[in-house]
Amino acid sequence: MDYIDDTIAAICSPIGQGAIAIIRISGSRAFSIVSSVFVGKDLSTIKSHSLTLGHIVSEGKLIDQVLVSIFRNPKSYTGEDVIELQCHGSVFIQKSILTVLIKAGCRHANPGEFSYRAFLNNKIDLVQAESVADLIASSTEAQQISALSNLSGQLTHSLKDVKNKLLHVSSMLQLELDFAEEDVVFADRTEFDKLISSLLHQTNQLLNSFQIGSIIRNGFKVAIIGAPNAGKSTLLNALLNRKRAIVSDIPGTTRDTIEEEVSINGLLVHFIDTAGLRQNSNDIIENIGIERSIEQVRIAQLNLFVYDASQYSFNEAQQHLETFGINSEKVFFVANKIDKVLPMNTLETKDKNTDSKLISISAQFNEGIEELKQAIFQTAIGSNIDFEKPMITNVRHFDALCLFKDALSQTQDSMNNGLPTDLLSFELKQALIHLGSITGDITNDQQLDYIFSKFCIGK
Numbered sequence: 001m002d003y004i005d006d007t008i009a010a011i012c013s014p015i016g017q018g019a020i021a022i023i024r025i026s027g028s029r030a031f032s033i034v035s036s037v038f039v040g041k042d043l044s045t046i047k048s049h050s051l052t053l054g055h056i057v058s059e060g061k062l063i064d065q066v067l068v069s070i071f072r073n074p075k076s077y078t079g080e081d082v083i084e085l086q087c088h089g090s091v092f093i094q095k096s097i098l099t100v101l102i103k104a105g106c107r108h109a110n111p112g113e114f115s116y117r118a119f120l121n122n123k124i125d126l127v128q129a130e131s132v133a134d135l136i137a138s139s140t141e142a143q144q145i146s147a148l149s150n151l152s153g154q155l156t157h158s159l160k161d162v163k164n165k166l167l168h169v170s171s172m173l174q175l176e177l178d179f180a181e182e183d184v185v186f187a188d189r190t191e192f193d194k195l196i197s198s199l200l201h202q203t204n205q206l207l208n209s210f211q212i213g214s215i216i217r218n219g220f221k222v223a224i225i226g227a228p229n230a231g232k233s234t235l236l237n238a239l240l241n242r243k244r245a246i247v248s249d250i251p252g253t254t255r256d257t258i259e260e261e262v263s264i265n266g267l268l269v270h271f272i273d274t275a276g277l278r279q280n281s282n283d284i285i286e287n288i289g290i291e292r293s294i295e296q297v298r299i300a301q302l303n304l305f306v307y308d309a310s311q312y313s314f315n316e317a318q319q320h321l322e323t324f325g326i327n328s329e330k331v332f333f334v335a336n337k338i339d340k341v342l343p344m345n346t347l348e349t350k351d352k353n354t355d356s357k358l359i360s361i362s363a364q365f366n367e368g369i370e371e372l373k374q375a376i377f378q379t380a381i382g383s384n385i386d387f388e389k390p391m392i393t394n395v396r397h398f399d400a401l402c403l404f405k406d407a408l409s410q411t412q413d414s415m416n417n418g419l420p421t422d423l424l425s426f427e428l429k430q431a432l433i434h435l436g437s438i439t440g441d442i443t444n445d446q447q448l449d450y451i452f453s454k455f456c457i458g459k
């Protein structure tokens, strides 16, 4: 995406009819273009960050009454002059106003172009720009909190702190190179070694946060598996609290996978109901369904192996799982239909031998469902999650941080092996490049295009 000094416009409210819609204009000609189609107060006299009411007209024809928000550069989202028009939310009106603006000299904004300009004008760094996209895409509280924390600069501050400390050492190494003939040491090697060790520790903590961070950002995948008629679809419906999947006492009711999302304590969980696992079925379609179930087991981060506790013991359930070659490592055994065998109480135990979890429920009578949800949440992110601490949620950041860590370790090794200053300086600069690529201090156009093209239009 090239930065061209033209003025861009886009509808930034959702597509479709609503009470109002918002059209955003940004660029050096924002005021002159809007003024040419606006009837009301002289926009050039209106204070920044204020509103004025007027009309949009085109060739003498009234298009709509609009409320105009004014943001003068540099105090705007993009850092440029920005005007936002609130018009009535008819799709026809929105499109008409956008067309009028384009005719008057604006260009249609590309996806993410407002945020791209904000990044180029140093209003936000790359981590913050990406968190804007995450915030817009967030559908649960955990996603919203973590995206907001990155937007407010939590991660950026932590990375800047690391960067500044290393920049200081880097400049000391540079001084040594500048005064090479005098053989002086500006960067005390013992101190430098200590600093690197502490920064590596800090980096490892950030890298470790990715395991949970990526679950928060992308959700947690849970497959519901088990024999036909075990009550898998009944369980899906109980988890969703609505009758989503067909339930019947005919074995083999579910043939295809059914995926639905549920928020558990603010965490996005994708549940996948699958076809019942049985061997030697003659039904071709059912066999395809079973293959898909096994595939889901592979993809899922957790499997709920549901069995009919009124017919089978826990041991038998474990054997059944084994016959399908499924490893019990990421499996919860869910003993269903306990209404048939026990008075209505639930039990959650850990199997002594396998460390697998056993949870008893009655999917039909909604018993044990909340306990099951809490057990899933615990497995996904545990109980000690601290949103105040910076967290890595984005795989791009994770990859760059891994490269940074490797480069920094390499610098430490080189220093401890007594390698010359010019090599240390070079290696440290490499480490800083990887660090800088996260916040966007160092970027290439392809990377920027990739990041911003995933934004929606109008942001």
Ligand SMILES: Nc1nc2c(ncn2[C@@H]2O[C@H](COP(=O)(O)OP(=O)(O)OP(=O)(O)O)[C@@H](O)[C@H]2O)c(=O)[nH]1
Pocket (backbone or CB within 6 Å): 226, 227, 228, 229, 230, 231, 232, 233, 234, 235, 246, 247, 248, 249, 250, 251, 252, 253, 254, 255, 274, 275, 276, 277, 336, 337, 338, 339, 340, 361, 362, 363, 364, 365
């Ligand atoms: N008593 C009792 N019956 C249940 C319970 N859960 C499910 N059932 C019954 O068990 C039968 C099978 O339920 P489903 O949810 O369709 O089972 P499934 O595992 O999805 O079966 P397939 O899709 O064929 O693999 C239905 O008649 C349900 O009403 C339960 O907790 N208690």
Ligand SMILES: [Mg+2]
Pocket (backbone or CB within 6 Å): 232, 233, 234, 245, 246, 247, 253, 254, 273, 274, 276
């Ligand atoms: Mg089913």
